[in-house]
Amino acid sequence: MKPVIVVHGGAGRIFKDREEGARSGVTRAALKGYSILKQGGNALDAVEEAVTSMEDDPHFNAGCGSVLNEKGEVEMDAIIMDGKNLASGAVSAVKCIANPIKLARLVMEKTEHMLLTDHGANLFAKAMGVPEIPGEKLITERSRERWSKNLEPDSNPQEFKKDPGTVGAVAIDNEGNVACATSTGGLTNKLVGRVGDSACIGSGGYADNHVGASSTTGHGESMMKVVLARRLLYHMEQGMSPVEAADTALNYMKTRVGGLGGVIVVSNSGDWAARFSTKQMSWATVKDDQLQYGIYTGEIHTSSVAEALESK
Numbered sequence: 001m002k003p004v005i006v007v008h009g010g011a012g013r014i015f016k017d018r019e020e021g022a023r024s025g026v027t028r029a030a031l032k033g034y035s036i037l038k039q040g041g042n043a044l045d046a047v048e049e050a051v052t053s054m055e056d057d058p059h060f061n062a063g064c065g066s067v068l069n070e071k072g073e074v075e076m077d078a079i080i081m082d083g084k085n086l087a088s089g090a091v092s093a094v095k096c097i098a099n100p101i102k103l104a105r106l107v108m109e110k111t112e113h114m115l116l117t118d119h120g121a122n123l124f125a126k127a128m129g130v131p132e133i134p135g136e137k138l139i140t141e142r143s144r145e146r147w148s149k150n151l152e153p154d155s156n157p158q159e160f161k162k163d164p165g166t167v168g169a170v171a172i173d174n175e176g177n178v179a180c181a182t183s184t185g186g187l188t189n190k191l192v193g194r195v196g197d198s199a200c201i202g203s204g205g206y207a208d209n210h211v212g213a214s215s216t217t218g219h220g221e222s223m224m225k226v227v228l229a230r231r232l233l234y235h236m237e238q239g240m241s242p243v244e245a246a247d248t249a250l251n252y253m254k255t256r257v258g259g260l261g262g263v264i265v266v267s268n269s270g271d272w273a274a275r276f277s278t279k280q281m282s283w284a285t286v287k288d289d290q291l292q293y294g295i296y297t298g299e300i301h302t303s304s305v306a307e308a309l310e311s312k
């Protein structure tokens with residue numbers, strides 16, 4: 001099987017001054033994940049690496065750069081899933097951790113559980129030797145500014161546009177295993193303790209070697225109502241292509257509950273899609289040593305991996 005990776009850096013509205021940062025952040029993440037796959041690495045390692053790269057990038061609403069809750073703190077959600085055996089691990093409302101996706105992987109691999117939340121997730125991090133960092137280190141000037149303007153959370157899902165930047169990745173490796181990973185700071189001014197789709201299996205992501213893997217972004221409560229990540233894989237099981245399945249699931253979410261969002265997906269035969277019902281979503285993919293990326297509907301830039309690495 002030829003390896004493929006697809007990543008997203010969040011659906012919503014990306015302000016002009018953030019576009020270049022979002023494009024280079026998603027391409028960097030896709031190239032990092034792909035280089036693991038090219039060296040024979042597995043899909044789980046590739047999606048973890050890609051998401052870690054975007055958690056560390058302050059352009060995105062995940063890890064450093066996360067939006068702030070009503071009390072001005074960062075609380076993050078993340079999930080990772082292995083399509084080989086349907087194992088998955090997640091953390092929700094976790095604080096003071098640089099890379100929630102790594103903690104989610106530890107939940108998957110080192111516990112009998114699938115989701116640890118809030119204080120329990122931090123206790124587990126401590127037990128695993130994951131360093132706690134001051135919460136301030138995750139806060140950027142921009143997220144503080146947006147919080148202090150007291151922007152309401154996006155209670156109207158149809159106008160979902162304020163907090164792009166959730167990150168995610170899906171991949172298939174040369175053994176045909178698929179995996180997904182998703183990580184977010186959630187919604188600005190959310191209530192303390194609010195858990196969104198990105199920590200919930202089937203909503204924020206799903207991976208099954210029998211069909212493929214998906215990672216989602218958008219208005220979390222809407223995505224949870226329609227179980228977006230699993231829904232689109234069902235459509236593929238029913239015979240749709242990744243593009244048709246993604247559009248059908250997004251359209252259902254829009255018409256049924258009025259929610260907007262975006263998805264990335266890779267099938268177990270290596271076909272992929274990056275689709276969104278919001279104005280924008282940053283995404284990038286590498287397949288056959290070719291990088292493609294974009295932000296607006298219809299925008300697709302293409303270059304070889306070699307060219308892309310040279311210009312980095």
Ligand SMILES: COC(=O)C[C@H](N)C(=O)O
Pocket residue numbers: 010011012163164165166184185186187196197198216217218219220221
């Ligand atoms: C683009 O923003 C998001 O994806 C937010 C995330 N889905 C949440 O509701 O927590």
